[in-house]
Amino acid sequence: MITRLRLCIAGLILVIISLFLFSFTIQKMKEDFLKQLGLTQSAADHKIAGSLLSGSLDYYGVRKVLMNDRATVVKDLAAYAKQYAASDAFKKEYAALKESNKPAPPQKIDTPEEMRANMIKMAKEFVANSEEGLKKATPQTKALLEQMLEQAKKNLKDAEDPNNKTIKAWAQNYEMLKKMTQEGWERSMKEWEAAYPANHLLYIRVKLQNFLEATEGIDYDAQLYEKNNKKYFVKAEYERKSSRWKMAYRAGKDAVETARAFASQWISEIK
Incomplete structure (x- = not known):
């Protein structure tokens, strides 16, 4: 005891x-x-x-x-x-x-133009990979890989479409998202400064x-x-x-x- x-x-x-x-x-x-x-x-x-x-x-x-x-x-x-x-x-x-x-700096929000460019880049890479895979396809996998290539080309076409709905929605909400991100970071900074004077x-x-x-x-x-x-x-x-x-x-x-x-x-x- x-x-x-x-x-x-x-x-x-x-x-x-x-x-x-x-x-x-x-x-x-x-x-x-x-x-x-x-x-x-x-x-x-x-x-x-x-x-x-x-x-x-x-x-x-x-x-x-x-x-x-x-x-x-x-x-x-x-x-x-x-x-x-x-x-x-x-x-x-x-x-x-x-x-x-200390809170990390606010995450950068892609502009609609940057988002479109990234979507197109990724879609092109998917098409290229699908084409390369089709060259090495076996009779058992050829049909599946052809479907994948077709879908990849469709995705690329959608990404390049100036009326892409996803990008339009992003453009409509871009400023609000950027503002919310900045305000969230500013709140975190105030809390940090209060916690560590x-x-x-x-x-x-x-x-x-x-x-x-x-x-x-x-x-x-x-x-x-x-x-x-x-x-x-x-x-x-x-x-x-x-x-x-x-x-x-x-x-x-x-x-x-x-x-x-x-x-x-x-x-x-x-x-």
Whole structure:
């Protein structure tokens, strides 16, 4: 039970930091904290960065963290996250993340003339391929290939017809399609700019707010019962809570409320 709770505490810590930052590369870490985890700095770099980037949690060495240190650990990691958020390294990573999520330019809509040219080109290629196939036809396949060639020539004739219904319909709707495509792209750009503001601290503020919402109203005194070696909440409504809420419950009040206080303070500083 104690080991499980320690793991939950560590899980909460990483979730907290992952909510603060989308990526985490440790340059300076307190030596005593790394010793508690039984990690070298390079191993900490790899494991914590990997956990945050992949969205998973790596619990190696967490059992060595003392129970009464959990609030201190949260404070130390959260303070480092805040410090790292102001670094050029984080700003560079944020810019890369923002760029990687930028909507692609709007897809070009073929003009009626381009559509006709493409249809004619494809029809001519189909005719040429059918003629080549007919030359190599066997008595068993000749009739079928002749039908295919006839259809290919009909398709070419239709494509070259100035009154082609498909092309006429395309011409009638071309401007509307082009406008809809452009407007859709502009909406995507606005959503992207809102999700990834120029000020990286505003991005962090949203993550902090998400954390506060996810850990609001936790009943730290909630009762559990055991069934088939697994613990469940006595109150059924708690079983429907999110995995993050449950993790915070298991981590305990000291760790969670310390993190919440830190998050609230940081939010108030971000303008």
